Amino acid sequence: xxxxxxxxxxxxxxxxxxxxxxxxxxxxxxxxxxxxxxxxxxxxxxxxxxxxxxxxxxxxxxxxxxxxxxxxxxxxxxxxxxxxxxxxxxxxxxxxxxxxxxxxxxxxxxxxxxxxxxxxxxxxxxxxxxxxxxxxxxxxxxxxxxxxxxxxxxxxxxxxxxxxxxxxxxxxxxxxxxxxxxxxxxxxxxxxxxxxxxxxxxxxxxxxxxxxxxxxxxxxxxxxxxxxxxxxxxxxxxxxxxxxxxxxxxxxxxxxxxxxxxxxxxxxxxxxxxxxxxxxxxxxx
Numbered sequence: 653x654x655x656x657x658x659x660x661x662x663x664x665x666x667x668x669x670x671x672x673x674x675x676x677x678x679x680x681x682x683x684x685x686x687x688x689x690x691x692x693x694x695x696x697x698x699x700x701x702x703x704x705x706x707x708x709x710x711x712x713x714x715x716x717x718x719x720x721x722x723x724x725x726x727x728x729x730x731x732x733x734x735x736x737x738x739x740x741x742x743x744x745x746x747x748x749x750x751x752x753x754x755x756x757x758x759x760x761x762x763x764x765x766x767x768x769x770x771x772x773x774x775x776x777x778x779x780x781x782x783x784x785x786x787x788x789x790x791x792x793x794x795x796x797x798x799x800x801x802x803x804x805x806x807x808x809x810x811x812x813x814x815x816x817x818x819x820x821x822x823x824x825x826x827x828x829x830x831x832x833x834x835x836x837x838x839x840x841x842x843x844x845x846x847x848x849x850x851x852x853x854x855x856x857x858x859x860x861x862x863x864x865x866x867x868x869x870x871x872x873x874x875x876x877x878x879x880x881x882x883x884x885x886x887x888x889x890x891x892x893x894x895x896x897x898x899x900x901x902x903x904x905x906x907x908x909x910x911x912x913x914x915x916x917x918x919x920x921x922x923x924x925x926x927x928x929x930x931x932x933x934x935x936x937x
Contacts, residue, residue: 656915657880659922660871660908661834662709663799664698665776665888666690666724667742670716674742674778686890691721694893699731701898705905710919712738712776712799715763725767734918736774737764737795744779745786757789773920776800780836787813790831797832797923799884804835806874806881808926832923834884839866841886846897860900868907875911882922883914 669687672679702709711728713735718725728735739745740760745753764772775790777800790798791813801811811833814826838844845863848856867885874881885904892901908914 656913658875658883658911658914659881659917660883660914661885661917661919661922662702662707662905663776663884663886663919664709664711664892665738665778665886666695666711666713666717666728667738667778667888667890668714668717668721670714670739670742670778671888671890673716674739674744690888690890690893691717691724694889695724695727697893697898698889698901699727701902701905702733703731705909707905707916708733708918708921709916710734710736710774712736712774713764714738714742714778715740715760716742718763718767722767729767734774734920735764735768735772736776736919737761737772738776739778742778744781745777745783746779746781748783750783750785753783753785754789757793761793771795773797773923774799776836787811787829787831791829795831796927797834797919799834799836799886799919801833802835802837804833805837805870806878806883808832808834808882808922830927832926834882834919834922836884836886840870840884842891842897843886843888846891846894847888860896864900864903864907867904871904871908871911871914875913884919 667687668691669684671687672683711733713725725735737760740756743756748756761771771794773796775795775798777786780800782800798811803809810828811831812826812828816824845858846856871883874883887901892898
């Protein structure tokens, strides 16, 4: 498919229980119920909103979520949305051994392939962080794109393998890989704005009007100052699914639709479009 010059991508990390188990295998029932809210209450609301405006979206689903709530994954796919990889148990790859990280990746792949009938095209690190092995694993397993890194905003790029840098060692640049990176940022993530924690720092509980100003402002900047671009918004059902935040999401959608030059798309479709347009494909390592 050929996409418009300006694309907005709504992405949802369907972490459910794994959001809490990944940090604490002994998470309390109250903590786990926060994740279950995202499935029982929020996901139907999100799917209804997307259907109302006929919008495609990308859902990053941990293998743990898919096995725990298979009907949710089936509903996402039945609605025509994309399901992408988000680890197995929401473990932080940067804290895993290479063997542990490979097992998490493979286990999550195996679960999602049972729903998709093929490997997913995209990956997002559960922690928005890499180990030194992560990128090589993504290339090895044939991912088309990733959405975990921060070295851009509106322009997808090819991340590098083999960078060398240290506090007394200036950057020695590695080599780019063919995989496309859709950069992220905490200002375009509902979790950073809204999620309360009992542990310091007790972030969260922002006003939706403040967050709408940030999200709409970033989108408008792309449209007004860039020749083309991809706006990637990250949300979590257990966060965005609250009533006042669903109104925020709807207001953002209406703001974007009012700018006629914007189209909505799944990340996988944008990545495939970029790959088709790439006049000088980069070699895999």
